[in-house]
Amino acid sequence: MEFWAMVAHESDDGIVLTRQQVDESFLGPGDVTIKVHYSSANYKDALAITKGGGVVRKYPIVPGIDLVGEVVESSGNSSVDFAPGDLVIAHGYEIGVSQHGGFAEYARVPADWVVKLTDLSPREAAALGTAGFTAALSVQTLLDHGLTPDAGPVLVTGATGGVGSVSIDILAGLGFEVIASTGKTDAGDLLSEIGADAVIGRLPEDPSAARRPLNTARWAAAVDSVGGASLAAVLSAIGYGGAAAVSGLTGGSELPTTVLPFILRGVALMGIDSVNVPIERRRELWSRLGKELRPRHLSTLENYAPVTEAHRVLHSIKDGTHSGRTVLGVAGEF
Structure with missing residues (x-):
């Protein structure tokens, strides 16, 4: 399987984010393979493409600490069973830091990093991230x-x-x-x-x-x-x-x-640490985000850009000119 990804490479001149075709060997270890629909832009992602940003352990890497999409394959090694077609979100842990993240058409992660979406659409979940x-x-x-x-x-x-x-x-x-x-x-x-x-x-x-x-x-x-x-x-x-x-x-x-x-x-x-929150607590909070903690003006806060424009969006975050949340479209945008 070959697919497209935005890959960050380190050079003497800095970090370069490039559109690149990769194969299945590029997927990380894990139990759940996800076809990514959306990612989003975060300050941590901006640091991932910044020389000396201090968040990425080894380049090259696919940034994107958030990934939202549908399950295409799962081994079932989890307290929650995932089936092909399930809509899910994964974020935090090692995603986009030491394991390839959401700026790619496919990602693979451990099942105990994955949250099944129930009351939120994939785009709403990405807007939250x-x-x-x-x-x-x-x-x-x-x-x-x-x-x-x-x-x-x-x-x-x-x-x-x-x-x-x-x-x-x-x-x-x-x-x-x-x-x-x-x-x-x-x-x-x-x-x-x-x-x-x-x-x-x-x-x-x-x-x-x-x-x-x-x-x-x-x-x-x-x-x-x-x-x-x-x-x-x-x-x-x-x-x-x-x-x-x-x-x-x-x-x-x-x-x-x-x-x-x-x-x-x-x-x-x-x-408040969002990276290593235990998965059961994480799943509980995502459930509440679709119910009593659901923001009422998410569409007002949301911006949209294709993932191929991630470099521009992330630099606006780093420069302090960005507001709200930017969803990065992945599916169909390469």
């Missing part, structure tokens, strides 16, 4: 911590990004008052449309307040995908017993704060 799953995991973690709509407003940083925008949509649908933080001054109308009650600038807004480990409490909880000084400002203004669900570091990996928010206000810092 890793970012949507991370948003759902962030919101669910705050709910499990005891957060309720009557506790007060919830802040979402990096509001125009994939995690941020889907988090706003989910939280608003659950009845929360949502405050969106973004550095994009022209994003107010979009953020209001998907459920933000107010839009503020990138944090910290006040440089003098940024140096204080505690500020006036402004929100009950936060979903943060930025990290760095922004997260420090967020933590300083969370009210007593609140929590921050943290999943990103686009603003830096250092956290310039003190223990005061934690020991004086009982704030909880809750790390």
Whole structure:
């Protein structure tokens, strides 16, 4: 079997993403072979085609940490039986990092990395992808911590990004008052449309307040995908017993704060990892994403491009000019 793929190659000049015909030997180890319908564009994919990005262990590789499609073959070595024609999504684990990912017409992965789709179409699942799953995991973690709509407003940083925008949509649908933080001054109308009650600038807004480990409490909880000084400002203004669900570091990996928010206000810092979530938890959350956690404005957030234009889309993510979620069409696009 021969098929088309977008393959990232490393050279002295950088990483080059090229359209390439490959054969079945290019498929990775696994129990389930999937005909890929869609992938999506993520910040991690942008790093995969960036020299020194630090996410790919060995080139060449097919990027695409998300892949959505239909099963063509399964050995059945799983707690869930997959049959040809089943619509599925796989993301995280080693996909697009050390095992070929979704930017190809076919992929093969272990069965215990695969989620069967029930209440979402393949395109909806791709529009959500890793970012949507991370948003759902962030919101669910705050709910499990005891957060309720009557506790007060919830802040979402990096509001125009994939995690941020889907988090706003989910939280608003659950009845929360949502405050969106973004550095994009022209994003107010979009953020209001998907459920933000107010839009503020990138944090910290006040440089003098940024140096204080505690500020006036402004929100009950936060979903943060930025990290760095922004997260420090967020933590300083969370009210007593609140929590921050943290999943990103686009603003830096250092956290310039003190223990005061934690020991004086009982704030909880809750790390969100979407890569290695156990498969049963993953399947449960995807089920909820098709039901009570389903975003109401996914079509508003979605952009579309053929996978052959992945290089352009990923560079817009890296440059900070991208908003929402971009579905990358694979089937029929090579």
